[in-house]
Amino acid sequence: MLEKGKISSIQAIMLMISMILPTAVLTVPAITVKSARQDAWFSIIIATMAGLLIAWMVVNLGLRFPEKTLFEYIEDILGKIPGKILGFLYIWWFLHMNALVIRxxxxxxxxxVMPDTPIIIFHIVVVAVAAYAVRNGLEVLSRANQLLIPTTVLLALVFILSIPNMKLSRVLPLFDAGLFPIVKGAVVPASWLGEIVTFAMIIPYLSKPKEAYRVAFLSILLVSFFLTTSILEALLIFGPNLTGSWIFPTFNAVRMxxxxxxxxxxxxxxxxxWVLGGFFKIGVFYYAAVLGSAQWLKLKNYQPLVLPVGIILVALSILIHDGIVDLLDFLKRVWPPYALIVFEAGIPLVLLIIAVVGRKGGRKIA
Amino acid sequence: MVKFRKLTKAGLLGQIQDNFKKIIASDASSKSIVLSNDLEINLQRIKVILHKCSDVVYRDFIFAQNEQIRLALIYIDGLADSGQISNQIMRALALEVPMAVPGQNITKSEALEFIKQRGLCISQFKETEQMQDIIHAILSGDTILLVDGHATAIINNSRGKVQSLSNSEGKTMVRGPRELFVENLRINTALIRRRIKSPNLKIETFKVGNVSDTDIALVYIEGIVNEKLVAEVKSRLEKIKIDAVLESGYIEELIEDNPWSLFPTVNHTEKPDKLAAMLLEGRVAILLDGTPVVLTVPNLFVEYFQTPEDYYQRFLFTPAARFIRFISMIITLILPSLYIAVVSFHHELLPTPLLLSFAAHREVVPFPVFLEVFIMEVVFEVLREAGNRLPQLIGQIVSIGAALVLGAMAVQAGFMATSTVIVVIFTGIASFVFAYSASIAFRLLRFGLLVLAGTLGLFGLISGVAVIAIHMCTLRSFGVPYLSPIAPTTGADLADVIYRAPWWAMFSRPRLIAGQNRKRQEQGLKPSPQKNK
Amino acid sequence: MLKKIAFLLLLFLLISPLEGCWSRREINEIAIVLGTGVDWTAEGKLRLTVQIANPGAFVGEGGRGQEATNWVVSAESKTIEEAERVLAKMVPRDLHWDQSIILVLGEEMAKKGTNMVTDFFQRNIEPREIMWLMVAKGEAKNFLETYSELEKTSAQAAGFLTRMKTGYSVQLWEYAEMLASKGVQPVATRVEVKEVGVTPGLDLEKMTPIHKQVEISGVGVFKEDKLIGWLDEYETIGLLWLKNEFIKGVITIPSPSESNKEVSIKIRRGSTKIVPEFDGENLRFTIKVKVEGDMVEQQGREDLAKPDKIKALEKEMAEEIKRRAIVLLQKAQGEFGVDIFGFGDDFHRKYKKAWRELKDQWDVKFAEAEVNIEVEAYIREISLLGKRASSPEK
Incomplete structure (x- = not known):
């Protein structure tokens, strides 16, 4: 086993929240509101359904192969060569996603925050902090996350402080835009909630694997709750027109x-x-990439990979996009089919079907 | 090199003892054990009960009047008055007992009565046949006299005055005992014994230091402590190969988990009452001869927010006090950096009038804020160090007073802005609030954060804080995560972190420290007026 | 371990303060902008005027009390940012917008269109969307150059006046929201420079000259982002009621039986409900206003502490409110032809489908709509006096 630590279910839930929430709160509201207007919160509910489904798939798959991560059982299911290829794709995906997040x-x-500072400085610092946590293993990552996650409560505090600026009439009438825009608006948040796929890397290290379902579902529900809160906050303050025009509506809502x-x-x-949350979001994907590569390469220790992967991340995050317009366009158009359909839903579904049909995988922990 | 000084002769523990161990293992039957006629058996039984108690002295000798009669004295070194014992009991019985009938020795059967009547120059004694009473008496500082052939023990009152240091010049306490440990190991063990009169309080003695050959004692409570922890501490102590240990700080550095961390993972105390409380939570204490500073492991970070007063004052006051300590820690760590970040990066955080007033004060200051705070911090540390070196009263005046005067002068001269002086001095004061050893770590880390905040503003500061948090999460003290019970969270143990649960509700010992027997007390102790029938 | 330390040191050096302090701006290197004004000049350029605080003058004790508290400086250019760059050549410090509390638009600027101004203040990080937006009668520059007696600067005075919500006040983001919605047309606070009295002083020579002071005087009405007219203070109160914003205003009505004596009612709270009705052709709005107030002043000597008198007062109060509302509605529907009340939003909420067709010609529809007003008024308290005791009538 590359990772010796075990984490409790609560730590896992917190880690999953930190993994999804920070950037979701930042970028998702504008994209969703642009499409679904004042019914964006309903889009989130639809996205939550999708997220729960993906979570179910991932946990079901994970529990068929106890004590194995995605990269290990992918070979059990598909055989060595296809497994290696898919594993490599997942490593790429973790790196790519992380580079996007860092960007x-x-x-x-x-x-x-600091308009005159070169962007690469932030990338280096963020990756360095995350690398330090990753180097020390899953236990430390989740413990530090547990220690610092209470800052997420600030989101709720922000909501309370914003109440004087809010008007309920701004989210009325309901279902104004029609069903299609609502579903369309759900795609991007669903691709964020689908990041729960990364949970496949952590299931083997739960101290109580039996609770994996509960962990996954609770994480999705809590993230959705916070996401809905922040979307509603922006909507109730700015109304659908203005919310859609900001790039970071939640940030502007806080400014009020x-x-x-x-x-x-x-x-x-x-x-x-949020920045604090970002360290851990980046940390989890970083960890997944590092652990995955180590398992893919059959190494005995993943720590030598931390530094090279970090350098790749910094470089990739700088090279990947030219500017924010490019980045947002990518997140809106390319990301959902690329991430949601292929890596978050598609491959796990195929794996699950093959595992069930081929009766692969050991005992299933009830 | 540690030399294991075995006080119990290996050969003595025979089969009788093995049987006896089984008997005392079941608590219920041990209460009704009575003495036997055979001195040897009695001695062995007591030794089993008080095994690993290196401060218990067994002295067997021969009665002056009849060489057939063997006597034994048992007492605790340090707790009992050994002068009184040797002068008034030993001397009388071993040398000077008068003949009852001249020329005729006393027989075995008469011995007990004779000793009682004529042999003891002691004002108070009692007789007992119960083992339980005997153990209690030993642990209380009395001296037991066993006479061969009699199933009765004489309990001589020999409770001496333990020479401890009264806390007159150290930290003042609002409430609680003023006693402090001293440099003498035996007195220190006696101070602990006096608080925990349990045969389970084990004191194991080693020697450490090739040249200095210093006595070192490992203290813990059997039945509460985690056996693995004791083994771990022992193995780490045995690895020490050094020519001398002059203070427990030597030991601390040689056994700690993370030598490169700024955070101490071994705690220390000079207060016997605090040590007793820590032992009762399942910790292991390491006493060293020649120093009043006692080490305790494992050490958790939360310990720095707990003071003995928290447990002596009413529980409702604790949350406020702990909150203040916590805030002081945060202030010590980040206030100057926060000030730099806000003043030179994020002015928008200041309300307009405050910003204008800051700006007005800063108009004349020649340095950037970062440099200003840095210089001022260094000045303050210099003053504090000077304060430590000077005699106590003058020291305090220097460290605080000079800081104030210097600050005021610097402002008047236009070197510093008023706000900077306020921030730095307040930070300095706040660093005195919580335990010294932890505050050193924070004071040093503060300088690192200053640089980060001066470079990257709040982003740098928060990155620094994250690194510190991650670092603290990597720490372990003898296998226990340093930040537990906060991270990882262990539910019931939180009852002694933010607040202190009232004594009638603090049912369990810390889960990660105490190995077994986690129950502290019975349910239903909450006081309430007796209801009328 | 050594490697680790070396690595950390390297990292530390990399980001050490020696390398550069990109976003650092020392507090004594910034010019704190307290108020911003934008005018449209005759030559067809934007003129950016900023009021910069002089911190030294703000600190009372030991400070330089006699110095001017602020410095008003302006620059002309094609865009705001460009004007800021021009200003940067005149102001020896970095302009710092965070503390700017008001954004004043000159009358000409507002007529020309606000969109070319507001974008800068919404897009950039430093200027706040919570700054109060106002339209100056005349030039914004003049407005910022005035002087205030209680506050240190006119920008702060205007900002605090608006914050007190004595009239209609709107923040930049609220304005932007109104602008973005098709169901409502924006309005903004109107401010004016008034010449107020002479400060009394013993010595005639030392007497301050007649100085100019800021005043809030109604609102400016916009169609899209262009100013099309004004409402005076009297009408503004009506506007607030119809927009369901009840400020602590006063209604003065004649005493029930002494028509030459007045009674003042202070409004405590109230609510307005707009009920749109649409049958496919005709549009009708019913406005239900409910107001509660306290009687705070009475000029006559009538005993008003009687239920029937109070009833009469309430009736009179309702009539007064209705009168104001009708005057205002006529002005909005007739003179301006824009929906400044947000009836469109209410309509949208009730008739989702019809709105899709009507939204693009809403102002026309609004102008044609029939409006009914129902007012319920209550007087709750009469303060400390019951029947007024005074010398018997001759």
């Missing part, structure tokens, strides 16, 4: 807060809470 973070920090007459402009604090 999103860099872009956000460079536009919203002022406590009393003197204490305002607190968004930087919230931003930093």
């Amino acid at each position: 999103e973070y860099g872009v956000f920090l460079a536009t919203a 807060i002022s406590v009393g007459n003197s204490l305002g402009r607190l968004e930087i604090i919230i931003v930093l809470a």
Whole structure:
């Protein structure tokens, strides 16, 4: 076993929340609202269904091969050569996704927090912090995450502080745009919730694998809850027209807060809470990529891979897109079919079908 | 090199003892054990009960009047007054007992009565046949006299005054005992014994240091402590090969888990009451002869927020006090960096009037904020160090007073902005609030964060904090995660982190420390007025 | 371990302060903008005017009390950013917009269209979307150059005046939201420079000259992003009621039996409900206003502390509100022909499908709509006096 640590179910839930939420809160609202307008929250509910389905698939698959991660059982199911090829694709996907996430973070920090700082500085720092956590293994990653996740509660606090700016009438009438835009709006959040696929890397290290279903479902539901909260927050403040026109609506919603007459402009604090979450989001994918590569290469220890993968991540995140317009367009058009259909739903579904039909995989933990 | 000094002679523990071990293993039957007529059996039984208690002294000798009669004295070194024992009991019985009838020795059967009547120069004694009473008496500092051939023991009152140091100049306590450990190992073990009169309180003694040959004692409570922990501590102690240990700091550095970490993973205390509480939670203490500082392991980070007063004062006050300590820690770590980040990167966080006032104060200051804070911090650390080296009263005046005066002057001269001086001095004061050993770590890390905040603003600061958090998560102290019970969270143990559960609700010992027997107390202790029938 | 330390050191050096402090701006290297104004000049250029604080003058004790608290400086150019660059050549410090509390548009600028201004303030990080948006009667530059007695600067004075919500006040983002919606046309606070009295002083020579002071005086009405007209203070109160925003205003009505004496009612709370009705052809709105107020002043000596008198007052109050609303509605439907009340949004909420067809010609539909007003008014308190005790009538 490459990873000796075990994490508890609560730690796993927190890790999954940190893995999905930080960038989802930032980028998803604008994209969804543009399509589904004031019914964006309904899109999230649809996306949650999809997320739950993917979570079910992943856990079902994972529990058929106890103590094995995605990269190990993929070979059991498909055989050595196809398994290796798919495994390589997944490594690429983890790297690519992570590079995107890092870029999103860099872009956000460079536009919203420190406009004059070169973006690569953020990338290097974020990857270095994540690398430090990853090097120390899953236990440390999830423990540090557990320690710092309470900052997510700030999202709820932001909601409460924004109430004076809100008007319920801004999300009415319901179902204005029709069913198709709502479903269309659900695609992008679904591709985010589908990141739960990464859970396949963590199932073997749960101290209570029996609770894997519960962990996956609860994570999806909690993420959806926070996502809905932040979308509703932006909608209730700005209405659908203005929300769709911001690039980071949640960030602008936070900018509206002022406590009393003197204490305002607190968004930087919230931003930093997100940044903190970002370390762990990047950390989880980083970990998945590193652990996956080590298993793919049949190494005895994954730590030598941490530094090279980190360098690849920094380089990739810089090279991958020219600017924010390019990035957002990619996230809106290419990402959902690429991530959702292929890596998050497609391959796991095929794997599950082959496993069930071919009766592969050992005992299933009930 | 550690030399295992075995106080129990290996050959003595025979088959009788094995049987006896089984008997005392079941708690219920041990209460009704009575003495036997045979001195040897009695001695062995007591030794079984008090095994691994290196401070118990067994002295067997021959009665002055009849060489056939063997006597034995049992007492605890340090707790009992050994001068009194040797002068008034030993001397009388071994040398000076008068003849009852001149020329005629006393027989075995008469011995007990004779000793009672004429042999002891001691004002108070009791007789007992119960083993339980005997153990209790030994642990209380009394001296037991066993006479061969009699199933009765004489309990001599020999409770001495333990020479401890009273806390007059150290930290003042709001409430609680003022006693402190001293440099003498025996007195220190006695101080612990006095608080925990249990035969399960084990004190194992080693020697450490090739040249210094210093006594070192391992103290724990059997039945509460995790046996693996004791084994681990022992194995680490046995690995020490050094010429001398002059202070427990030597040991600390040689046994800690993460030598490169700024955070101490071995705690230390000078207060016997605090040590007793820690032993009762299942920790292991390491006492060293020649120093009053006692090491305890495993050490959790939360310990730095817990003070003995928390447990002596009413429980409702604890959350507030702990909150203050926690806030002080945060302030010590990040306030100056936060100030730099806000003033030179994120002005928007300041309300307009405050920003204008900051700006007005800073108009004349020649340095960037980062440099200003850095210089001021260094100045403050210099003053603090000077304060440590000076006699105590002057030291305090220097460290605080000079800081204030210097700060005021620097502001007047236009070197510093008022706000900087306020921030730095407040940070300095806050670093005094919680335990010294942890505050050193934070004070050093603070400088690192200063640089990060001066470069990347709040982003740098938060990255630094994340790295510190991750680092603290990697730490373990003797197998226990440093940040438990917060991360990883262990539910019931949180009852002593943010708040302290009232004593009637603190049912269990810390899960990750205590090995077994986690129950502290019975349910239903919550006081309530007696209801009328 | 050594490698680890070396690595950390390298990382540290890489980002050390020596390398560069990209986003760092020392507090004494920034020019704090308190208020911003934009005008459209006769030559067809944008003129950006900023009011910059002089921090030294803000600190009372030991400060330089006699210095001017602010410096108003302006620059002309094609875009705001370009104007800012021009300003950068005049102001020896970096302009810092975070504290700017107001954005004043000159009258000409507002007529020309606000879109070319507001984008800069929404897009960039520093200027806040919560700054109060106002339209100046006349030039924004003049407005910023005025002086305030209680506050340090006119920008702060105007900002605080708006914040008190004595009239209709709107923040930039609210304006942007109104602009983005088809169901409502935006309005913005109107401000004016008024010449107020002379500050009393003993010495005639030292007497301050007649100085100019800011005042809030109604709202400006927009069609899309262009200013088309004004509403005065009296009408503004009506606008607020119809927009369901009840500020603590006053209604003055004649005393029931002494028609030459007035009674003042302070409004405590109220609500407005707009009920649209649409049968495919005709559009009708029923506006249900409910107002609660306290009687706070009475000029006459009538005993008003009687249920029937209160009833009469309430009736009079309702009539007054209705009158104001009708005047305003006529103006909006007739003179301006724009829906400044947000009836369109209410209609949208009720008739989703019809809205899709009507939304592009909503202002025309609105102008043709029939509007009914139903007012319920209540007087809850009469403060400390019951019947007024005074000298008996001769």
